[in-house]
Amino acid sequence: MDWENQPPHQARLPELNDNGCGVNNKVMTDEQIEILRKQIAAYATICKQLVELHKSLASQHDHEGVRLGNLYCHPIVTSGGHKFMGRQRWTPTPVQLQILERIFDQGHGTPSKHNITEITSELSQHGQVSETNIYNWFQNRRARSKRKQQAAPANDAASEMETGIESPNGKKTKPEDFQPLHIPSSRSEDLCFQYREVSAEIHSLD
Amino acid sequence: MDWENQPPHQARLPELNDNGCGVNNKVMTDEQIEILRKQIAAYATICKQLVELHKSLASQHDHEGVRLGNLYCHPIVTSGGHKFMGRQRWTPTPVQLQILERIFDQGHGTPSKHNITEITSELSQHGQVSETNIYNWFQNRRARSKRKQQAAPANDAASEMETGIESPNGKKTKPEDFQPLHIPSSRSEDLCFQYREVSAEIHSLD
């Protein structure tokens, strides 16, 4: 990695908005904005995939009690007590999450019983998981996705530049409100390809 | 990773929508460009760190589990000293808080949907707030109120409790427990990042 060694300087963009009017403010066209969005999206993809990679790599070597976050049944036999705290809440690994998201985004809002079984089977290759987990996940995902959609459509051509309001909170400011650029194709096979490409693009950005 | 540490840029032009040249393309201000650039910089940083992490992981191939499975961390790069992330959480004003507390104490254990809207409406007169904020507030308030009650008298009645690992010390468990060891590499506490962060970043692009 060497892209972080760039000297500090201001973002320089191709001056294609210089129409000779004497105005020298730097602006971006829709096209440029789109490019930037794609770049960021590409980074998101890479980051996700790298995390997955790490995750699965780690899980290979980590058979021990994983610290927080990971599933782990506390077989702590209720020693002499009548209360056992089975701290056990499934936490999808990044790999599993990606798969789930993909399936969810593929439109099929119908996770039928059979599909659940299939999905569970697939996810099991990346970590402990049960059908109930999958069922719940889709249930929650759908409900929350829906709930988010119902809010914050009141965003017209408002520009926060002039308002002076520091709060980005218009209505419901949730990260998942809309996904206009929810990652371009998350095919994990394209990692290397995307990696190189983005690297190059980043350089051109500066 | 220093290239994002740049001095305040010089050209700032708040208004640049129409320069009178008849060109009607959408444009971005320097500030907006700066935001985008920093977002990309953040991704670059993350990717770089992840790659390094991966390298060190790979080098110590069959080592003991390098718990990077559940990377937990704070900021997703704090550059320049600007808050460019849209990750801002709502903080009730004293007035709002007072109103909320009053409503909560009024016994209404039922902050139903309609009430939420009403309350939100009222609080909006005292500051920016959303229904989700209110919903969360009551949710948290109830949960924590409950937990506090069950923790208070548990001080001397601990005789019944087993010597289990879990030690409900009353309040919250110490977060320090979660970082027994991280990667055996340098500055390991800096290269954590969470999936959620990336998601938020991406979505905040809009």
Next chain:
DNA sequence: CTTTTATGAATGAAGG
């Protein structure tokens, strides 16, 4: 400035 605490928000699971 660093560490700790308080609390807004995210989410898996349970109930209806």
Next chain:
DNA sequence: CCTTCATTCATAAAAG
């Protein structure tokens, strides 16, 4: 499906 709860995560605010 929808609501509610419990637990955890992340961060603004407070403490040192």
